[in-house]
Amino acid sequence: MSLDMLEKRLWAIAKQVGRFFGEVDGSTMASLIKMGMFKKVSLFDYQAMCKVGHHHGNSARPLLSPFYAVAAILRWILSNALMFLLEFNFCGLWHSDYFVDGHKTKKVDALQPCDTAYPGYMYDSMFVVQQIPDSNLILVVAQADCDCSRQYGPIPLEPKEIKYIL
Template sequence: MNSPLSVSLAAIGIQMTLDVLESKFWAIAAQPNDTDCSDVDGVCPLRCDSVDIACYMIDNNGFVIISKQRNDAGRFFGEIDGSVMTTLIRMGMFKRVSLFDYQAMCKMNSHSVSSARPLLSPFYGLASALKWFLSNFLLFLLEFNFCGFWHTEHFVDAKASFSVSSAHKKRGDILQPCDTEYPSFVYEPSVKETNSIIKCGRCQKMFVVQQIPDSNLLMLVVQADCDCSKQYPPITMEPKEVKYIL
């Protein structure tokens, strides 16, 4: 455009492997060896490779990017530590948002209501049983070979085989269209840093979380020697089927 008010827009970024990002993160997160620890109770200087603490880098939706356990990368942090994630939600650092999937597939309920005619009278059942018996008896007569009684030399032995039809499959394997609701969690950027102590029976878990400047990432340091899984179950993102009242 030739207008003097035109502005050229561009996006600048950098791409790196997870290994490079991890190495830089661990190096920056470690306190130097000459740190003044005279007024500090506990382990000092702190390093993320210590067995006493667990360090995480998570994004603004609570998914783990960096952890000492490589299998945690890509997982939702609430599934790893429900106590800390529950506390962050209560403190307002994360808020829960409900999302809906209107093109989901759900397992058919085995106790779903059927549109078939109910058995209003026992005669319906008796008539159905009699009809089934007669049809199978006629089919038996059509398929039975009476010549076999006199000419058995024309027959060969055959192994019995069994086949499972689709009607005998588990009803839970059948999927049907449905609407589902699943939770999502969003970071509140107005809270730059926070810390707390979680009481878990016989122990207390301390943690501190801080926003990494100029990014949508958070650094989270958690005390690792206190298990709170019995008091705080994991927070999952499993979808739930939406039931409509018609």
């Protein structure tokens, strides 16, 4: 294995560390959920902050009367004339400072309190099994506080006699 290939694999692994396993390998996580290794639980956040959704109305004109259209045009002309007079720089007529330093404004998203629900996955297994390399042994680690004998009874290894019928 070349050094470049090893470096690429290490960077790929470093990008995956700390992320949710379902995002890294979704098919394996789905298989573990189906096997019962993980249990899906809903987590609720009652103090979350959500972005404000902007509602845009449609641009269709109401079909009430042509007088509403005439009134809207007159209102638009008056408001534009008033805004022109308000924005007109009367100070500029007797002051010679025409340039102003502009400041960049930071775009701040408006947030509002909201409740959110998101999925979580809880490890729901009483034991872990792993094969020990280069041997025929397996390592079984069981939960110390698990009372597993109530779920399943003991499995005896007593010999049973086999009777052959001739």
